Amino acid sequence: MPDGDEVNQNKDVMGDLKQRLADSPLLVKGFNRQGLCILWNHECERRFGWHWDELQAHPDPLALLYPDAAVRRAVRRTFSADSRFREWAPLTRKGTPLPSLWVNITLPNGELLCIGHDISKQKKAETKLQLAARVFECSLEGIMITDADNRIIRTNPAVSHITGYDSDELLGRTPAMLASGRHDADFYDAMWHSLNTRDHWRGEIWNRRKNGELYPEWLTISALRGKDGKLSHYVAVFSDISQLKVDTATLEHLAQYDPLTGIPNRRLLADRLLQAMARARRLNSQLAVCYLDLDGFKQVNDELGHPAGDRLLIEISHRLKATLREYDTLARLGGDEFVLLFAELPDHDDLTPILTRVLEVVSAPVTLDDAQAWVSASIGVTFYPHDDVSADVLLQHADKAMYQAKQDGKNCYRFYDHRQQAEQQDRYRQLQSLEQALQQGEFLLFYQPKVDLLNGRVSGLEALIRWQHPEQGLLLPADFLYQFTGNRLEWALGQWVILSVLQQIDRWQQQGLHLTVSLNIGANHLLQPDFALQLDAALRRYPRIPPACLELEFQELAAIHHLEQVIQVLEHCHRLGVQIALDNFGSGFSALSFLRSYRWTNSRLTTASSATCSPTTTI
Structure with a gap:
């Protein structure tokens, strides 16, 4: 876009x-x-x-x-x-x-x-030529009169101005002396047929000036007849439309080419893509659509300015054109987005060295005045007719593959995979459903008592999350929590749980119930840089609650893989007065040594770990 x-x-x-x-x-x-x-x-x-x-x-x-x-x-x-x-x-x-x-x-x-x-003057000259001698002499349109044998008998000054011939050089000769050679016999046969049957002809024609230059003119020829109906003269009125042609060509170029780089724009690309698709169907060949986006271009604009960014785009377009074959197309869609259209590919593998070369030329440094700039390219590729869709959808698929290249580290190319795209769309729909559930308050917390087996007393509560799904009913954590892992909503859900638990503890405190509530914290939530600061802010919202009433549980696996960072977060939480518990301890390696390295409030061991602990093991 x-x-x-x-x-x-x-x-x-x-x-x-x-x-x-x-x-x-x-x-x-x-x-x-x-x-x-x-x-x-x-x-x-x-x-x-x-x-x-x-x-x-x-x-x-x-x-x-x-x-x-x-x-x-x-x-x-x-x-x-x-x-x-x-x-x-x-x-x-x-x-x-x-x-x-x-x-x-x-x-x-x-x-x-x-x-x-x-052309009002020209029209008047066509109908009132015999009575308008002054108009004849002053008209900006050329007026040429021939006899019945098509020999020139009179011209006005505009004819000389347009053709370069003096009147004396034209008299007695036929207009064929001005012929450009661009029209075939059928063209002139149709002209004479119209003159002989309708007494006039009008249209665009190319003629040749005295200096050999070809030029377009708008020509009207009328056959004049006497009272007896016999042909007496032909009158030709014409105007030079060269400048109009130039203006039209300029507008056509502006309509089809990018004004900055001079390469085809989206409109011309669409036309060429449709032609290439038709040719591929006709020849049973294939083509590739490559959507290219520059990595790091925004930084060039921000640091060196937009004029420098424009010069970089021009240089990159020159480099890209040099990698193409004669019948390939390079187009700029806007900003730092380009499309490369490779037609008549014998095999998919033939594109690999070309794309490798494209990545190389784009990533080479660009000198901009006294500075150098570096960008790279992320490229998405799809093939037709393997990807048998419309031209617009081909571009959309190549665009999606380009974003996959961005996600995979940039400076690379990726091929469109409809199965992978379907999986991504499913994940996107899941994310939308989870976000909507958060916004509409569909998640609920249930509180399960924790009983001390030695004395049978309730030692606290554990907050358990459920999803009151509008269509599927009440869902357990195993049915939906995995969908939060690793995306932006994991933090949002974790914060909602913490605030909801604190709000419930505060209500119990007001009712005289002093209970400790534990809740599970996801690894990615715990490892957020501002986790402890956000927790501190949440506690300050409920000053009646002793921080020790809140116990945070997290999985051992998160601690093992990010030990140093976890220790820093836990030390901060410990200073806040919050209790910390290690859940599912013993599922990873070096479990006991890690357990000894920190002062835990509680730990929940796996069966394997508890079996390895001797009665004399100190934890």
Whole structure:
């Protein structure tokens, strides 16, 4: 998922683009996914008479420009079509049609830019050429007149400006002298068929200037006939749309490529991934989707600044591109996340040396001015069609495998395993269920008397936890406590037990009952750095309770594996006045020697340990 810096960066790019287009001499309007107007530049205000705030507030701004519902539907259909130029005549505020040439560009965020060129002069020249000599001379569109044999008999100054030929060089020759060679015979056959049957043709065509440069133009040809219906002339009106093509290409690049690194973005990756999947199905081959996240990139940003982080991303993208084959794809999704798409892999093992090389080039130091930065890569990999899912789900699976690489120590790659992911999802659901149970008070404490076998008296109570499950009923500790082990909820449950026991002891104290209550402490809870401090704070909340009324039990195994840390915690608890008991003593090695090393309140021995103690053994 993109981070905050990436979102701001994209917003800045789009904002800068919209600001430039706002001052463009072209007609520029923009719509969001809901069809509301988000851009209406100054040229649109000048040409149409509608102000920006009026368009912005209108629930269907296209209705102002195209009152005819059928025309409006036709315009909307072009929003999702290809990027060809199309001619429309939206109405001005005064109700006057404004003939114009439009192209639609879809931005990465789903917004639509419509860029138009006013061709009203060209249209007037098409219909009133004989009566508009001044328009003929002053028009910015090229106007060329030929006789019935298609020989050029007159051109206006714009023709010379566009083609580079003087009028004298064109007269007597055919327009074929401008042909670019990019169109085949079928293209020209269709043009002449339209002229012969409909007396006009309109479309985009590529021609060649005098200096040999190819250029695109929007061309309209009309056949003129006399009163007798006999063909007399052809009139061609055209405009150079080179700059419009450049602007369109720029917008297309912005829509498909990452502005920082110049590599494909998420939109272009999605297109290439779909193509690669189709090719893999057709050729019975396979491809790999690798989700790469940089380890340590945030530290570079924090310590060296975001400009340095940007330079690092550029350098890493250059290194990654150098590891790819010609038909592979590298894309940046945002922040420090990249995707590598490897197509036409003969075997899974063929990817191993490539991934090893990727890890090497990423982990090499990057020089940033006077400093050096080190990052590494965590990579998640999935294969298609082995992982036979959609393109979006392939990326999700590779992302999950990447997080597994993070958990396994970073600077490595991991392959997506649907069975492992299913187990992780089960653990996640269990964790959610436990957290909900804690929040909703589903855990209960029962108090079991501890009887002195020598005199039969109750020496204290032991707190036993149960789960009043809303569906499964009352559950014993063996049914759920193991799920807490090693996760963040183990501490939360332990704290809840301590506070609940202290609250119950306090109520008994008020009733004149002075009882000692023991409770079991999990190993991870006991080994928390602030365990003793948290226990001290809990005791201070109940000042009537003598600390000795609380006895903490823990398993011997926790003490054996973390002996020094356990001793420190126990010494602190001892100073607080809390009793300490060792539960299940003798289940580990060196049991008796450890038992002798500390002053325990109580110890509960296993059968094996009690059997090894002689009557003279001192504990």
